[in-house]
Amino acid sequence: MAGPSSSAEAAAELASRPGHTNLQATLVRWLLITVSLTFLGALLAAPLAAVFATAIAKGWVAYFSAFGDPDTRAAIRLTLTTAAIVVPLNTVFGITAAWCISKFEFRGKSFLITLIDLPLAVSPVVSGLVYVLLFGLNGWFGAWLQEHEISIVYALPGIVLATMFVTFPYVARELIPLMQQLGNDEEEAAITLGAGGWFTFFRVTLPRIRWGLVYGVILCNARAMGEFGAVSVVSGNIRGLTTTMPLHIEILYNEYNFVGAFAVASMLSLLAVVTLIIKTLVERSTGYRRR
Amino acid sequence: MKFGAIKNLGQSEPSVIPGFGITLGFTTFFLCAIVLIPLAALVLKAAGMDWERFVAVITSPRALASYRLSFGASLVAATVNMVFGFALAWTLVRYDFPGRKFVDAIIDMPFALPTAVSGIALTTVFAANGWIGQYLEPQGIKVAYTWIGITVALTLIGMPFVVRTVQPALQEVQRDLEDAAETLGAGRFYVFRRIIVPTVLPALLTGFTLAFARAVGEYGSVIFIAGNMPMKTEITPLLIVIRLEEFDYAGAAALGCVMLAISFVMLLAINLLQVWGRKRMMVSR
Numbered sequence: 001m002a003g004p005s006s007s008a009e010a011a012a013e014l015a016s017r018p019g020h021t022n023l024q025a026t027l028v029r030w031l032l033i034t035v036s037l038t039f040l041g042a043l044l045a046a047p048l049a050a051v052f053a054t055a056i057a058k059g060w061v062a063y064f065s066a067f068g069d070p071d072t073r074a075a076i077r078l079t080l081t082t083a084a085i086v087v088p089l090n091t092v093f094g095i096t097a098a099w100c101i102s103k104f105e106f107r108g109k110s111f112l113i114t115l116i117d118l119p120l121a122v123s124p125v126v127s128g129l130v131y132v133l134l135f136g137l138n139g140w141f142g143a144w145l146q147e148h149e150i151s152i153v154y155a156l157p158g159i160v161l162a163t164m165f166v167t168f169p170y171v172a173r174e175l176i177p178l179m180q181q182l183g184n185d186e187e188e189a190a191i192t193l194g195a196g197g198w199f200t201f202f203r204v205t206l207p208r209i210r211w212g213l214v215y216g217v218i219l220c221n222a223r224a225m226g227e228f229g230a231v232s233v234v235s236g237n238i239r240g241l242t243t244t245m246p247l248h249i250e251i252l253y254n255e256y257n258f259v260g261a262f263a264v265a266s267m268l269s270l271l272a273v274v275t276l277i278i279k280t281l282v283e284r285s286t287g288y289r290r291r
Numbered sequence: 292m293k294f295g296a297i298k299n300l301g302q303s304e305p306s307v308i309p310g311f312g313i314t315l316g317f318t319t320f321f322l323c324a325i326v327l328i329p330l331a332a333l334v335l336k337a338a339g340m341d342w343e344r345f346v347a348v349i350t351s352p353r354a355l356a357s358y359r360l361s362f363g364a365s366l367v368a369a370t371v372n373m374v375f376g377f378a379l380a381w382t383l384v385r386y387d388f389p390g391r392k393f394v395d396a397i398i399d400m401p402f403a404l405p406t407a408v409s410g411i412a413l414t415t416v417f418a419a420n421g422w423i424g425q426y427l428e429p430q431g432i433k434v435a436y437t438w439i440g441i442t443v444a445l446t447l448i449g450m451p452f453v454v455r456t457v458q459p460a461l462q463e464v465q466r467d468l469e470d471a472a473e474t475l476g477a478g479r480f481y482v483f484r485r486i487i488v489p490t491v492l493p494a495l496l497t498g499f500t501l502a503f504a505r506a507v508g509e510y511g512s513v514i515f516i517a518g519n520m521p522m523k524t525e526i527t528p529l530l531i532v533i534r535l536e537e538f539d540y541a542g543a544a545a546l547g548c549v550m551l552a553i554s555f556v557m558l559l560a561i562n563l564l565q566v567w568g569r570k571r572m573m574v575s576r
Contacts, residue, residue, distance in 0.1 A: 024479075029386055036382040037394070039375045043447050044400055046422055047412035054415055093321050100314035105304040112318070114558070119326055121554040123508025124406075125528035126547045129535065130329035133336050138540050140332055164325050187308050197309040219402070226405025228511030233532060246407040246511065253411050253515065265408045272403035279403075280396045 051269050055262035066263035071240040075248035075264070081156070082244060083224045086163045090220055094171025095213070099201070102179035103187065113176065119168045127165045128233025131158055154236030159244065162230040167220045174216030175209060182208055211286045215279060222275040226268055333551065336544035348545040357527040358549075364438055364526075365506035368445035369453075373499045376453030377491075383454070384461040398455065401448050406511025413444055414516045436518030441526065444512040449502030456501065460494030461487075463572070493568030500564060504557035508550060 056063045066072060097116060101109060119127065133139050135152035145152060152158045186208075190200040206213075228246040235242040239251060245264055252261035302311055337345060348354065382388075383395050401409065417424045417434040424434055434440045464487055472482045510528040518524040525533075527550060534543035 032378055032382050033386055033388050036375065036379040040379065040394065040397070042423055043443070043450065044397065046416050047409060047447075048400070048404075050415045050422060051408060051412045093318070096314045096321075097318040099310060100318050103308045104302050104306055104311045104315075106302050106311075106315070112322075114562070115322055115327070116318075118330075118554075118558070121504055121508075121558045122330075123510065123528050123550045123554070125510050125531050126333070126508070126550050126554075129531060129543055129547045130333045132535060133540060133544055134329055134332045136540065138538065161325070165329070168325055184306070184308060188306075191307045191309070200308075222403045222405075226403075226408070228405060228407040228410075229509075229528065232510075233535060246405050249407045249411065250515075261411060265405075265411060268405045268408050272400060272405070272408075275403045276396055276399060279399065 048269060051262055051265050054258055055266040057262075058259050062259050063263050063266075066260045069260065071243070072248060072252075072260065072264060074240045075243050075245050076267075078156070078159070078243065079225050079245040082159055082163050083221055085160050086167060086224045087217060087221050090164060090167055090224075091171050091213070091217055093168070094175055094216060094220075097172040098175035098179050098209075099205075101176050102182075103184055116172050116176075117169050119165050120173075122165075124166055124227065124229025125233055128162045128230035130165070131161050131234050153234050154238065154242055156242070158234035159231050159242065162234045163224050163227050166227050166230045167223045170220035170223060171213070171216035174212045174219070178209055178212040179205075211282050215282055218275050218278050222272060225271060330551065333544055333547050336541065337548040340541050340545060344541075345545050348542050349549050353521055353525070354527070354530060354546060354549075356522045357525050357530045360438060360441065360523075360525065361507055361527045364441045364445055365449075365503050368442045368449055368506050369499050369503040371442070371446050372449045372453040372502045373495060376450060376498060376502075377457055377495060379450075380454045380457035380461055384458060398451050401451050406448065406509070407515070409447055410444065410512040410515035413440070413447065413512065417443060417516065435516055436524065438524060440516035440518075441513050441524065444516050445506035445509055448509055448512055449506050452501040452505060453495070453498035456494045456498035457491055460491040460568075464490045489571075493564060493571055497561060497564045497568060500557060500561050504554070504561065507553055507557070 055066075067076075097112075101113060132153050134141060135145060135158065136142055137146065137153075139153070152161070186204050187200050190204045191197075195203070225244075226246055227244075228250075231244055232247055232250070235244070235247055237243055237247060237251065243251060245268055249261050249264050249268075252258075252264065340348075379398070383391065383398075414421075414435050416422050417427070417440055419425065419428045419433070419435070421435070427434055432439070434443060468486050469482050472486060473479075477485075508528060510526070510532075513526055514529055517526065517529070519529060527546060531543050531546045531550070534540075534546065
C-alpha cells in the first residue's frame with residue numbers, strides 16, 4: 001500500500017505532467033473519485049447504515065428488548081458455541097498445515113495447497129448439502145445414526161461441521177505464504193543448537209507469525225459467526241434450538257419483525273466492523289498485508 | 292535410526308526440522324474428514340442415479356432457467372465490478388483525498404459482513420420505498436425482487452475480490468515508463484492503453500474470475516432480494532435447497548455436482564490466470 005505522502009506526491013506529479021493541462025487531470029481525478037465513492041456508497045455504505053437505522057427505527061427500548069427474546073438469546077449462544085469449537089480447531093489445522101507446507105519439500109505439495117483452498121470455491125449450499133448426504137436421514141450413515149440415536153444433521157454437530165467446511169482454509173492460507181516467505185533458517189538454527197520441536201515453534205516461529213495468525217483467526221471467526229448458506233442447509237431451522245444468529249435473522253425478517261431482525265443484524269455488523277478494525281490495526285502497526 | 296527413516300519418508304529433501312510425518316498426517320486426515328470425504332459422498336450419491344434420470348434432473352427447464360440466472364447475473368456483476376473495481380483501485384492507489392484510508396479499509400467489508408446481513412440490508416435500501424429504490428422505482432427500474440437485485444447483491448460480494456487483486460498490480464506499474472512515454476509525446480489515453488492496461492490485465496481478469504466464482508455459488512445475500520420465483524428469480528443454490536426440503540436427496544446431489552464441477556473449472560481458470568500473470572510480470576522485468 002502506498003503511504004499517503006507518496007500518493008499525494010503522485011497526485012501532484014500527475015497534475016504537473018508536461019503536455020497536459022492541470023485542469024484536465026484534476027477533472028479526471030475528481031470524476032474518478034466521485035464515481036468510485038458513489039459506487040461504494042450505494043452498494044456498501046447505504047445498506048450498512050440502513051441496518052442500524054432500521055434496528056433503532058422504533059427507538060432504543062424496542063432495540064434492546066429485541067435481545068430479551070429467549071430465541072434470540074439462544075441464537076446468540078449457538079453462534080458463540082459454534083465459533084468457540086470451530087475457530088480453535090481450524091486454527092490448529094491452519095498452523096499444522098502451514099508448518100508442513102512451509103518447512104518441508106515433498107511431492108504433491110501444490111496439489112495439497114489447492115485442496116486446502118477448495119472450500120473457498122465451493123458454494124455454501126453445497127458445503128451444507130454434503131453433510132446432509134452423509135448424515136441426513138436418507139444419507140450414507142443416516143440409518144446407523146438413527147439406530148444409535150445420534151443426531152448430527154439438524155443439530156449442533158452438523159452446524160459445527162458445515163461451519164468448519166466453509167472456514168477450513170482461512171487460517172492456513174494466511175500462514176502458508178507468510179511462513180514460506182520467512183524461510184526456515186531461524187528454525188534450523190534453533191534445532192541445530194539443540195532446541196526441541198515445540199520449543200522452536202513457540203519461541204522462534206510463533207513470534208514471527210503472530211500477526212498473520214491474528215489476521216487469519218479474526219477472519220475465520222467472522223465467517224464462522226456469519227455463515228448462512230451452509231448452516232441453513234444442515235440446521236433444519238428449529239427455532240431456539242438450531243438457529244444461529246444469521247438464521248434467526250432470516251426467521252425474524254420473514255415474520256416482518258424488522259426491528260428484531262435488524263437488531264441481530266446490527267450485532268453481526270458490529271462484529272464485522274470490529275474485525276475490520278483489528279485487521280486494519282494489524283496492517284498499520286506491522287506493515288503486514290495479505291499477499 | 293528407524294524412527295528417523297519413517298519421519299523423512301516422502302520428503303524429497305530431508306530437513307533437520309521435526310514434525311514432517313505428524314503435520315502431514317494431521318493435515319491430510321483433517322482435509323479428508325472435513326472436505327474430501329464429504330465431497331466424495333456428494334459425487335457418489337449423484338453417481339448412484341441412473342444416467343437418464345441424472346440428465347433429466349440437471350437439464351429440467353427449472354434447472355436450466357436457474358443456471359441462466361446464476362450465470363447471467365454473476366457475469367453482469369463481475370463485469371460491473373471489473374469497471375468500478377478498477378476505478379476504485381485506481382482512485383485508492385493514485386489519488387489522495389480525505390478519508391482515503393477509511394475507504395481503503397471498508398473495501399473488505401463484504402468479506403467480513405455476514406451474507407444474511409447484506410441480503411436484508413440491500414433489500415431494504417433497494418425496495419420500492421427504500422432509500423435508493425424510491426428514486427429508481429419512478430424511472431421504471433425495479434431492483435428488489437428482480438434479476439437486477441440479484442446482480443446488485445452479487446456485485447457487493449464480488450467487489451473486494453477485484454479491488455484487492457488490481458490494487459497491488461497498479462502499484463507495480465512502472466511510473467518511469469509512463470513518464471518516458473509522455474515525454475516522448477504519448478497522450479494520457481495512449482499511456483493508459485499501452486502501459487497500464489497490459490500490466491494490470493492479468494490481475495483484472497483474475498479479479499473478475501474470483502468475483503464470478505464467488506457469485507455463482509452465493510446464496511445468503513441473494514435469497515432476500517431475489518423474490519425466489521421459480522423459472523424467474525430462482526438461483527441454482529436455492530433450487531438445491533428446495534430439492535433438499537422436498538427430501539429429493541438425489542436431485543439435490545445432481546445439482547450439487549453441477550455446482551461442484553463449475554467450482555473446479557473456476558479454480559482451474561483462476562490458477563491458469565495467476566500463472567499467466569506471473570509469467571507476464573517476469574517478462575516485463
